[in-house]
Amino acid sequence: MGIHLSDPTPRRRRARRAALSLALIAVAALAVSPATAASATPYGSNLVRNPGAQGGSASASGNRAVDIPHWDTFANMTVVRYGTSGFPSTRKGNSFGGGSKFFSAGPLDTGLGQCGQAEQVITLKGRGSLIDSGRIRVHLSGRVAASGPATAHLDLFFRDSRNHQVNGSNGIRKTVEGSGSTFRSISSSRVLPDDTRLLRIKLWADGVSSGYCKAWFDNLRVTISRVA
Numbered sequence: 001m002g003i004h005l006s007d008p009t010p011r012r013r014r015a016r017r018a019a020l021s022l023a024l025i026a027v028a029a030l031a032v033s034p035a036t037a038a039s040a041t042p043y044g045s046n047l048v049r050n051p052g053a054q055g056g057s058a059s060a061s062g063n064r065a066v067d068i069p070h071w072d073t074f075a076n077m078t079v080v081r082y083g084t085s086g087f088p089s090t091r092k093g094n095s096f097g098g099g100s101k102f103f104s105a106g107p108l109d110t111g112l113g114q115c116g117q118a119e120q121v122i123t124l125k126g127r128g129s130l131i132d133s134g135r136i137r138v139h140l141s142g143r144v145a146a147s148g149p150a151t152a153h154l155d156l157f158f159r160d161s162r163n164h165q166v167n168g169s170n171g172i173r174k175t176v177e178g179s180g181s182t183f184r185s186i187s188s189s190r191v192l193p194d195d196t197r198l199l200r201i202k203l204w205a206d207g208v209s210s211g212y213c214k215a216w217f218d219n220l221r222v223t224i225s226r227v228a
Contacts, residue, residue, distance in 0.1 A: 040126030043225050047122045048201060051220040053079045053101045062087055062212075063107055070120060076106030077116030077203075080216075088145065088181040088216060096143055096183060098218045105150065105205035105213035115150070115205040115213030121163075122199040122222060124192075135227045136192045138199065142220040143183035144176040151207040152176045152215035154186055156222060159198040168193045171200075176215075177207075183218060191227060 041047065049070035050056070056069045062080040065073065079101050082093035093099065106116040130136050138156070146152035157171040172188045201222060205215030 041124050041224060044223055047199070047222045047224070048120060048220045052099050052218050053103045054099045058101050059104075060084075062104055065106060065116065068103070068118060071118045072120070074117040074119075075109035075112055075114050076213075077118045078104050078106045080104045088183070092181055092183065093218070096185075096219065098143065098183070103203055103217040105152070105203075105215040107212050108208050108210060110210075115208055115215065117202065117204040119200060119202045121159075122201065124197055124199065124224070127224070128197065130226065131192045131196050132194045134191055134194075137189055137225050137227050138172075138192055139187075139189040139223045139225065140172050140174075140201075140221070141185070141187040143218045144174070144186050145179045145181060145183045145214075145216040146176045146205070147178075147180050147214035149207045149209075150177075150205050150213050150215045152217065153202070153204045153206070154217065154220075155200075155202040155204075157200040157202065158193060158196045159200055160195045161197040163198055163200075166193050166195045181216075183216065192224075 053068060056079065057066050058079045058081045059066050062078060062084055065076045065078050068079055080087050081101050082088055082098065083090040103118060108115055127136055140156045142154055144152045144154050153175050155171060155173045158166050158169055160166050172190055174186045174188060176184050199222060201220065203217045205213045
């Protein structure tokens with residue numbers, strides 16, 4: 001005689017469907033929630049990658065351009081170790097926690113007639129509505145030195161999603177001249193204007209017509225905070 005298994009009762013079927021729905025919701029929450037939380041640009045964290053040139057190699061003499069991780073470079077931008085002959089001393093770097101290396105604008109590129117430059121683009125994620133309502137402030141800081149005729153520039157440009165200048169502000173622009181080998185502390189902040197979606201930090205120098213561009217940068221920092 002065959003054995004017949006009866007279908008679950010309607011009550012049991014509903015219970016199974018409810019349990020399955022809850023399981024699917026839990027799986028979806030686990031899959032989506034961490035990604036959502038991680039997608040927004042964090043407040044208070046330094047958004048600059050390799051902010052003190054500690055990643056990558058350094059030029060032994062300061063006269064050779066080197067690749068700088070996370071930075072797009074132009075002309076003879078390079079990295080130099082503190083204490084290298086003709087450059088800021090180890091004591092100078094230690095005085096503000098500069099690590100072992102710093103950015104240097106390098107020797108003037110005679111073909112281009114320019115000192116070295118370095119740029120990095122920072123994408124602002126998940127903060128668009130707050131930016132457009134004037135609720136996000138950006139903070140820029142760093143250590144900058146300039147010797148001889150060189151003028152060192154530390155800029156933070158505000159850009160829309162297409163990397164175009166936003167209306168109302170080009171960003172924050174700071175310069176240092178005549179500091180010798182002493183790194184000056186640079187600090188500035190501003191509420192981001194509407195449509196800002198990208199930040200572009202740029203290190204560069206001018207004022208030099210020949211020889212070495214004695215413009216040096218270290219401990220760069222860009223953070224955002226919410227305006228109350």
